[in-house]
C-alpha cells in the first residue's frame with residue numbers, strides 16, 4: 001500500500017484517500033458507511049462483499065452509474081456520489097414503506113390501483129420515475145470513447161484452474177501439462193494468504209499457539225511456493241472468470257479487459273461466498289463476512305485502528321478475522337456459535353491479546369445509528385442477550401460454496417444447507433470429477449465442492 | 463422498522479417471501495419473478511440459497527428437493543462496450559451453433 | 572396464485588387447453604367469460620415457462636398485413652384495459668415503437684406500411700432521422716435513413732400478464748394444473764374425446780393446442796402436421812437504470828430491438844441469420860451463446876452509444892414457433908372435430924394473445940365463423956393463400 005494520497009470528491013466535498021485503496025474503503029475511513037440506499041425501502045447499505053458480487057456499493061463514479069465502489073481504486077479528482085431515488089416523492093415514500101411495510105400486501109405494486117384503467121395508468125406513470133437505479137452515464141463517459149480495445153483470445157489451453165486457494169493450488173500441481181491458474185485476489189494463495197501475510201508481517205506472535213491457523217498458513221505457503229516454482233503453471237492473479245457460454249467458452253476479466261479462453265480441463269475451485277444469515281436488520285452498513293474483511297484489509301489497507309469490532313461465527317475464518325482485526329489495531333470481541341466452545345489455545349490467545357470472548361452465541365439483531373452499524377445483539381443458548389457495541393462486525397458463519405460457474409459448466413447442483421448451500425451432486429467426499437456436455441473434463445474441488453475450510457485442510461494434508 | 467432482508471438487491475424481507483408463498487407462489491421459479499428474489503444486481507449470489515432453504519422449510523420438504531433456477535451468464539455484469547470489443551472475427555465464426563447437435567438441451571426447471 | 576396440484580385431474584371437462592402460456596390462459600379466460608363451465612388448463616412446467624416467460628414483452632401495431640394490424644390493434648385496446656379487467660398490474664406502458672432502418676431500400680416499405688396502418692386507424696407517423704431524437708434522445712442517427720413511430724405501441728411484463736389471466740381464470744372456476752403434462756390424445760373416428768395426462772385421464776369434447784413451440788409435437792398426436800419450425804432466439808437484460816428511454820427501438824435493417832422495462836433494465840435481443848431451426852423439442856437448446864451477447868452489444872452501441880458504459884446483466888433464450896408466413900395459426904382442422912390451434916406466433920404471440928383468444932373463444936362458443944381466424948387457418952398453407960408479413964424482427 002502506497003503512502004501517497006489522492007483527493008476524491010464525494011458529493012462535492014474533497015476527501016483525502018490513500019492511493020491504491022478502493023473508493024469504498026476511502027469513504028468508510030472518512031465516516032461514510034452508507035454507499036447506497038436500497039430500492040424499495042431506502043435502507044442505507046454499505047460495503048458487503050468487497051469483491052463485486054452484491055450491489056451494496058453501487059455509486060455514480062465519474063459520471064458512470066452503478067459502478068462498484070469496492071472494486072474501484074481511488075484516483076485524483078475522481079467524482080463519487082450516491083444515487084438518488086429518482087423523484088422528489090421517492091425518499092418519503094420509501095420511508096413510509098420502510099416503516100409500514102408490514103401493512104402492505106406482498107407485491108402491492110401488482111395488486112393496487114388496477115381499476116379503473118385511468119388510475120392504473122396514473123399509478124404506472126407515478127411509479128416509473130422510482131424504477132431503476134442510477135441515471136444514464138454522462139456523455140463524457142461514452143461519447144468520445146473511441147473504439148473499445150479489442151478483447152483477447154487466449155485460445156485453447158490444456159487446464160484452467162479457477163481459484164488459487166488450497167484446493168486450486170493442489171489441483172494445479174496435480175494436473176498434467178500446462179495449467180493456467182486464475183484468482184480474483186491479488187495473491188496466489190487467495191485472500192486468506194494475503195490476510196496471513198498481513199498478520200505475520202506486523203504481529204507474528206498473534207498466531208502463537210493457534211495451531212490450526214498455523215497449519216493452514218503453512219499449507220498455503222508450501223503450496224504457493226511449489227506453484228510459483230512450477231514452470232508448467234501460469235498464475236494470473238487479479239483475474240475473474242465472468243461467465244461460461246455454450247459450448248465451452250469462458251470469459252476472463254483482468255486489468256486489461258476481457259479475454260476468451262477455452263480449456264480441455266477445467267477445475268472449479270473458487271471457494272465459498274460469505275454467508276448471509278437472516279437476522280433482524282441483517283443489511284446494516286458495517287456487517288461483512290471474513291472474505292470481505294481480508295480484501296478490505298489486505299487489498300485496500302482499510303484503517304481500523306481503535307475501532308470496536310465483533311467477529312461472530314466459527315472456524316478458521318472467525319479466528320483469522322479476529323487475528324487480522326487485532327493486527328489492524330481494532331478492539332476485538334469474538335462470539336462463537338453454539339456448539340463451538342473454542343479450543344484452549346483460542347481461549348489463551350483471547351486472554352493474552354485482550355479479546356473479549358463469548359461462547360454459545362448467535363446474532364439476533366444489528367442496530368444502526370446515523371446510517372452505520374452501532375451494535376449487534378447476541379442471543380446465547382441460555383436465553384440471555386448481550387449487546388456488543390461495534391463499528392464493524394464480521395459474520396463468519398458457514399460460508400456458501402461458490403456455484404454459479406459450476407452451474408454454467410453443466411454441473412448438477414443440489415441444495416444442502418448443512419454444507420452451506422448448493423453443492424455438486426455426487427461430491428460427498430468434497431470433490432467431483434465429471435465431463436461437461438461439450439466434452440470438457442471438469443473437476444469441482446475444495447470449498448466449492450462443499451468442504452468446510454477445516455475439512456479441506458485435513459483432506460489436503462491427508 | 464426492523465427487517466430481516468432476504469434479498470438485498472430487490473429489498474425482499476423473509477416475511478414478504480413467506481407471504482408470497484402463502485399467496486400461492488409455491489415454486490422458486492414463480493416466487494423469484496413475483497418477489498424479485500435473485501433477479502437483482504447480484505443475480506442471486508446473496509440470496510438464492512437462503513431463499514431456497516426458506517422455501518423448503520415453508521413446504522416442509524427436504525432442501526434437496528428444491529430445484530435450482532437457471533443461472534445465466536455473465537456471472538458479473540459486463541459493459542456493452544467491453545462485450546462489443548469481443549468481436550474478434552475468428553472467434554465469432556468459430557462460435558458453435560449447438561442446435562440439434564446434442565441431446566442434453568437445458569431442461570426447464 | 573396457482574399452487575402445485577395436490578390430486579389427479581378431473582375425469583371430465585368441457586374444454587382442455589394445453590399450455591400455461593399467455594395464449595392458453597387468455598383463451599381459458601375468454602371461454603369462461605362466455606359461459607364455458609368446466610375448463611382445464613394443463614401446463615407441464617410452471618406458468619409462463621414456455622416462450623411467454625422468455626419474451627421481450629413488446630406490443631406493436633406496426634405490421635404490413637391487415638390481419639396482423641387488426642389483431643394487434645384490438646390487442647392494444649385490450650392491453651390498455653387488461654390490468655383493470657384482470658385485477659393485476661400488467662405494467663403495460665405505451666412508450667411507442669420506433670421502427671428504424673439503415674437501408675434506403677426499406678423506406679418505401681415503411682411509408683407504405685404506415686399508410687396501411689393509418690387506414691386501419693393506427694396512428695403511425697413516418698419520421699426523418701432527425702425527428703427520431705425527439706422520441707429517443709441520445710439515439711445515434713448517423714446511419715438511420717428513416718423511421719416510423721406509433722405512440723400507442725408499448726411493452727408489458729409477461730409474467731404479470733400470465734398471472735393476471737391465471738388469477739382471473741381461477742376466480743371463474745377454471746382449473747389450472749401446473750406440473751402436469753399432456754401425454755396423449757384420445758380420438759374416436761374424426762373427433763377428440765379425451766386426453767391422458769401425467770395426473771390421469773380427462774374426457775373432453777374440445778382440445779385447444781396452445782403449446783407454443785411444442786404445438787407441432789402436440790398436433791402430431793392428433794395426426795395433424797404443422798408447417799411450423801422452432802427457432803432459438805436470445806435476449807438479455809442490462810443492469811437497471813432510471814428511466815431514459817420511452818419507446819421500444821427496433822431496427823428492420825439489423826434485427827435488434829430494445830426497450831426499457833418498468834424495472835429500469837434495457838431488455839432486448841437481436842435476430843441471428845445463422846440460427847438454425849430445430850425439428851425435435853427434446854433438442855431445444857436454450858443455453859447461452861457468447862456470439863449473441865457480442866452481436867447484441869455491437870448493434871446496441873451502434874444505435875444507443877450511452878450503452879457503452881452500461882452493463883449487461885444476463886442473457887437467456889427462448890423458442891419461436893415460426894410458420895412459413897410468420898403469422899399465427901388459428902382455428903380448427905377440416906375433418907377433425909373438437910380440436911383447435913392457437914399457435915405459430917413467431918416472435919409476436921405475446922402481443923396478439925388477448926385478441927386471438929377473444930376471437931377464438933367467440934367463434935367456439937357462438938359457432939359463427941370469424942373472418943380473421945379464417946384468414947389465419949392452417950388450410951391457408953395448403954391453399955397457397957399466404958401473404959407474409961415483412962416486419963418480422965428479432
Ligand SMILES: Cc1cc2nc3c(=O)[nH]c(=O)nc-3n(C[C@H](O)[C@H](O)[C@H](O)COP(=O)(O)OP(=O)(O)OC[C@H]3O[C@@H](n4cnc5c(N)ncnc54)[C@H](O)[C@@H]3O)c2cc1C
Nearest residue numbers: 590592594615621622623626627629753783889920921922
Ligand atoms: C426471445 C423471445 C422474445 C420475444 N419477444 C416477443 C415480443 O416482444 N412480443 C411478442 O408479442 N412476442 C414475443 N415473443 C414471442 C412470444 O413469446 C410467443 O409468441 C408467445 O409467448 C407464445 O405464447 P404461447 O402461450 O402461445 O406459448 P408458450 O408461452 O410457449 O406456452 C406454451 C406452454 O405449453 C406448455 N406445454 C407444451 N407442451 C405441453 C404438454 N404436452 N403438456 C402440458 N403443457 C405443455 C409449455 O410448457 C408452455 O408453457 C418472443 C419470443 C422469444 C423466444
Ligand code: FES
Nearest residue numbers: 048050052054070
Ligand atoms: S459489490 Fe461492492 S460490496 Fe459487494
